[in-house]
Amino acid sequence: MLDELQALEQEALAAVAAAADGPALDAVQSEYVGKKGRLSGVLRTVGSLPPEQRGPVGKAANLARRAVEAAIEARRGDLIAAADANLGETEWVDATLPPPAARAAAGRLGGTVHPITALVRDMEEIFLSMGFDTLDGPWVEDDRHNFGALNIPADHPARDMQDTYWLSDGNLLRTHTSPVQVRAMEASAPPIRAVCLGRVFRHEELDATHENTFHQAEGFFVDRGVSVGHMLYVLRTLLREILDDDVQVRLRPSYFPFVEPGFEMDVTFRGKWMELLGCGMVHPYVLEQGGIDPSVYSGFAFGLGIDRLVMLKHGVEDVRHFMGGDLRFLRQFAGGLEG
Numbered sequence: 001m002l003d004e005l006q007a008l009e010q011e012a013l014a015a016v017a018a019a020a021d022g023p024a025l026d027a028v029q030s031e032y033v034g035k036k037g038r039l040s041g042v043l044r045t046v047g048s049l050p051p052e053q054r055g056p057v058g059k060a061a062n063l064a065r066r067a068v069e070a071a072i073e074a075r076r077g078d079l080i081a082a083a084d085a086n087l088g089e090t091e092w093v094d095a096t097l098p099p100p101a102a103r104a105a106a107g108r109l110g111g112t113v114h115p116i117t118a119l120v121r122d123m124e125e126i127f128l129s130m131g132f133d134t135l136d137g138p139w140v141e142d143d144r145h146n147f148g149a150l151n152i153p154a155d156h157p158a159r160d161m162q163d164t165y166w167l168s169d170g171n172l173l174r175t176h177t178s179p180v181q182v183r184a185m186e187a188s189a190p191p192i193r194a195v196c197l198g199r200v201f202r203h204e205e206l207d208a209t210h211e212n213t214f215h216q217a218e219g220f221f222v223d224r225g226v227s228v229g230h231m232l233y234v235l236r237t238l239l240r241e242i243l244d245d246d247v248q249v250r251l252r253p254s255y256f257p258f259v260e261p262g263f264e265m266d267v268t269f270r271g272k273w274m275e276l277l278g279c280g281m282v283h284p285y286v287l288e289q290g291g292i293d294p295s296v297y298s299g300f301a302f303g304l305g306i307d308r309l310v311m312l313k314h315g316v317e318d319v320r321h322f323m324g325g326d327l328r329f330l331r332q333f334a335g336g337l338e339g
């Protein structure tokens with residue numbers, strides 16, 4: 001019986017050493033030392049042995065089981081350490097690889113630059129080449145910067161031209177980029193030559209040329225002797241760079257409380273005129289609000305609808321596509337716009 005036990009122990013130890021991985025080791029464990037295992041079986045028969053054999057056989061069987069269990073734990077530790085050491089080979093991921101869906105999409109890699117973002121980048125470069133600084137302004141504005149300092153007091157009918165999203169604390173989502181003019185004048189003295197390209201918000205009735213979240217490019221230049229001629233030069237240069245040379249443009253007298261005189265510029269689009277921007281000479285009241293002496297300095301300002309310029313450039317028929325989130329629309333701009 002003792003010889004048999006010894007042979008069983010040797011057999012179990014050899015099986016442990018030969019187990020190549022976790023599942024193989026689990027199988028060895030249950031074959032020899034599991035509840036119904038062969039060594040456990042010997043221990044269960046000890047009670048039926050003649051009394052003088054029970055002690056030595058029981059002791060030897062217990063020792064054999066403990067030796068096999070210890071060998072199993074040691075082997076398990078070795079297998080885990082070996083797997084860890086090998087992790088770099090078996091488990092590596094290429095973190096730079098695009099997800100499978102994006103790879104499959106139109107056989108190209110990753111996402112695309114949104115057409116608005118692409119045009120914003122182009123415009124910023126053009127303005128930079130004409131010596132303009134790029135400024136940012138907050139989306140959440142106060143009444144003074146969005147309206148009051150721009151010569152639109154509380155009861156002014158011009159407020160109705162820009163239906164406003166008011167916030168419960170009395171602030172608002174900026175309805176245009178013109179507040180950045182005021183902020184720039186407050187922050188620095190002339191000459192000021194700056195642009196701000198960013199998002200604006202209006203509680204609009206939506207149609208093919210009106211969104212409630214859209215983008216404007218504000219440009220302004222304040223110095224001694226600035227005239228309408230300077231403004232037209234900058235606008236013409238910008239539009240020539242962005243659109244075809246043969247684009248038709250017209251300037252109409254118009255009213256904005258913060259400029260005098262004021263104009264609107266239209267461009268032809270699909271056989272009709274589309275309003276693209278408002279512009280004019282900065283009103284003396286606005287210069288004063290920005291801490292600038294209107295008897296010494298003059299300035300021009302314009303506010304251009306970026307979404308509409310993208311429509312013109314790419315022949316997009318409805319402004320609502322831009323914020324609609326439809327990837328089929330955005331993928332059309334994949335070629336050549338990646339950045």
Ligand code: FA5
Nearest residue numbers: 176178209210211214275276277278279301302303305
């Ligand atoms: C303004 O917002 C003035 N701040 C522009 C300005 C600046 C005038 C400086 C004078 C001096 P207006 O509301 O017209 O003006 O908007 C300017 C341009 O934004 C429009 O010509 C149009 O191109 C675009 N725009 C206006 N409303 C929308 C809209 N709901 N959806 C898309 N584009 C719009």
